[in-house]
Amino acid sequence: MVGILTEFGPGIWIADGPDVTAAAGFRYPTRMAVIRMSSGGLFVWSPTELTDAVRSEVDALGEVRFLIAPNSLHHVFLADWQRGYPDARVYASPGLREKRRDIRFDGDLGDRPAAEWAGDLDQVAMHGNRITTEIVFFHRASRTVLFTDLIQHFRPGWFKGWRALVARLDLMVAAEPSVPRKFRAAFTDRPAARTAIARVLAWPAEKVLIAHGEPVTEGGQALIRRAFRWLVDS
Structure with missing residues (x-):
């Protein structure tokens, strides 16, 4: 039987959840990461739908200690x-x-990791964006950077009709x-964003995990630099 969680590197697993529909009917896939910390507890990034099967596999890895909403758009399944x-x-x-007073x-996530996971992860807050302030994480053991919405990559044909045109543009x-x-x-505060991405680019990244797109398994730092060239070189 094929499991739901897929090992992505030392101490990190990923799982795809159901698609969700956002504004104007745009359909987005969902993906979460489960990271086993050196303490043995689990750090769950951008949780997807909690089914019985997902819970069984997560519980087999350890105790869930932290539930992380990395930006203000990824909260659908958090409650x-x-x-x-x-x-x-x-x-x-x-x-x-x-936004979610029911939770x-x-x-609160900020520009530095909490003491409970600072030994395993680093983080940077991408301030100055009107849409959302995204917290970008770096998992040291797997050399993985975790982006939520700031980097995306949909396959051709994912969107149809006028949405396909908008997505391409x-x-x-x-x-x-x-x-x-x-x-x-x-990004209304580009100097702040430039400072933040400089910290991200200082991480020795090999892999990049994104919520909306296939994971990148090599050349991660170079890919991030290309993705943010418009900001770094401006």
Whole structure:
């Protein structure tokens, strides 16, 4: 039997969830990552739908201790996970507390990792964007950078009709993973964004995990640099 969780590197597993429909009927795939920390507990990034099968495989890896919403757009299944794992600590990205008052948040994500996972992960807040403030993570053991929405890569044919045209113009469908044009335009504080991406590029990344697109398994740092060339070189 093929499992739901796929090992992506030392101490990190990924799983794809159901598609979700966003504004204007755009359909997005979902993906989460489960990271086993050196303490043995689990760090769940961008949780997807919590089914019995998902729960069984996650529980086999360890105790869920942290539930992470990496930006204010990725929260659809968060309340279900909180009900399923009431002892786990739930962390909000900037703006999410106001958006989801039905969820009990135990902490806020910022520009530095919390002490509980600082030994395993680093993080940077991409400030200055009108759409959302995304927290970008780096898992040291697997040398993986985790992006949520700032880098996307949909396969040709994913969108139909006028949405396909919009997606192509927005660079959601491009030759390789890219920052959509709407997110580029939404950065109102480019110096802050440039400082943040410089920290990301300092990480010794080999892999890049994105929520909306196929994972990148090699050349991760170079890909991130190409994706943000419009910002770094401006």
